[in-house]
Amino acid sequence: MECAIEVENLTKVYGDLKAVDNISFKVKKGEVFAFLGPNGAGKTTTVEMIETIRSPTRGRIKVLGQDVKKSTKEIKERIGVLPQEFISFERLTVRETLKYFSNLYKKHIDIDEIMDIIDLKDKENELYMNLSGGLKQRVGVAIALVNDPDIVFLDEPTTGLDPRARRDVWNAIAGLKKQGKTVFLTTHYMEEAEYLADSIAIMHRGRIVAEGTLDELIQKYGKRSTLLLKGGRAEEAAEALKENGYDAEVVDGDVEIKIVKRDAVLDILFYLREKGISYREVDIRHSDLEDVFLNLTGEKLAEET
Ligand SMILES: Nc1ncnc2c1ncn2[C@@H]1O[C@H](COP(=O)(O)OP(=O)(O)O)[C@@H](O)[C@H]1O
Ligand SMILES: [Mg+2]
Incomplete structure (x- = not known):
């Protein structure tokens, strides 16, 4: 071209x-x-x-x-x-x-x-x-x-x-x-x-x-997608997920799980149901250019108007 x-x-x-x-x-x-x-x-x-x-x-x-x-x-x-x-x-x-x-x-x-x-x-x-x-x-x-x-x-x-x-x-x-x-x-x-x-x-x-x-x-340059579980017994959920090999941690009372493959989301939700661990809300966070910029430069791209 x-x-x-x-x-x-x-x-x-x-x-x-x-x-x-x-x-x-x-x-x-x-x-x-x-x-x-x-x-x-x-x-x-x-x-x-x-x-x-x-x-x-x-x-x-x-x-x-x-x-x-x-x-x-x-x-x-x-x-x-x-x-x-x-x-x-x-x-x-x-x-x-x-x-x-x-x-x-x-x-x-x-x-x-x-x-x-x-x-x-x-x-x-x-x-x-x-x-x-x-x-x-x-x-x-x-x-x-x-x-x-x-x-x-x-x-x-x-x-x-x-x-x-x-x-x-x-x-x-x-x-x-x-x-x-x-x-x-x-x-x-x-x-x-x-x-x-x-x-x-x-x-x-x-x-x-x-x-x-x-x-x-x-x-x-972006981050991996993250699955968020809100409003449950976060520590318990994170422990169970870690035991099963997932990259999970508790952040501000929510569980954050790094997603490697697309199917992982379903696997995680099934696994938690089997374990009888419940939560109120599920959210998936994808990477954006802000993450890309942060990752490349170590700085935030200012968002002031
Ligand atoms: N004519 C100039 N003389 C001296 N410094 C300049 C001049 N034009 C731009 N600069 C400096 O060069 C840098 C890049 O500026 P600029 O190209 O305006 O950046 P941006 O458009 O990305 O905000 C800044 O540090 C700015 O102060
Ligand atoms: Mg300019």
Whole structure:
């Protein structure tokens, strides 16, 4: 498959700081690629080098087969960019805003078409300053589309939004993929990467520490699933399970059993019934990207909004 973006041994140094430290990765055409990592990881620096806005200290970047150093102008025409914490003209309406940005490019698509894709039609005459945070971000995504780009870069498009507004922006992003666009999404929200991304690269302190699909990452770096038994005689249950070779322990009054094979859950429940040990509730906890990140870095991926 042809690549939308190829990055090789990319480094960016600021004084003593290696903001981006020798990273390499590829983004396939038509996929949503998420660059996931905490604040300060080097995501914006990387994405702005790909967008031809910052120049690398070392390394090579190809966008749509062209070198960013040589073909800056051509690349700019073919990509759309929503910068981090973007703010537009306060006293322009949505339609005026899109018209303004659209006129900056040689090639542009119909503004009504963009408003359809991003679901902004009924807001077209509202002033930007009067829009909610979620709508402002959707206008930002719409601006990134005015030149009908092949690749759309969205840097932290939902930071600070409430869950409902975040979901609306997610729907807009999912719509871009349906349009056949490649989406490069930068985020520190693992749910966002989980929900939207075909491929995920996890960035930490300037380096890519892991890369793959969600399933691949969880399989490789996640914890095993855990069966939880709540509201029973936990000590007794844990002892009985340990005697039978299970990895069980009591945590906060519940029994936690590490699951190795899928069938183990049924085996455990049958075994406890045979033993006459009862409990009130059963729950299964699967691993998520948070576990993956913790496992890779020893740190938690901050979940503040
Ligand atoms: N122009 C710059 N000059 C000096 N340091 C910078 C500059 N841009 C970014 N940095 C530093 O590089 C690191 C990575 O920043 P950034 O790429 O913005 O990370 P992220 O987008 O993942 O939060 C941070 O420590 C930041 O302070
Ligand atoms: Mg950033």
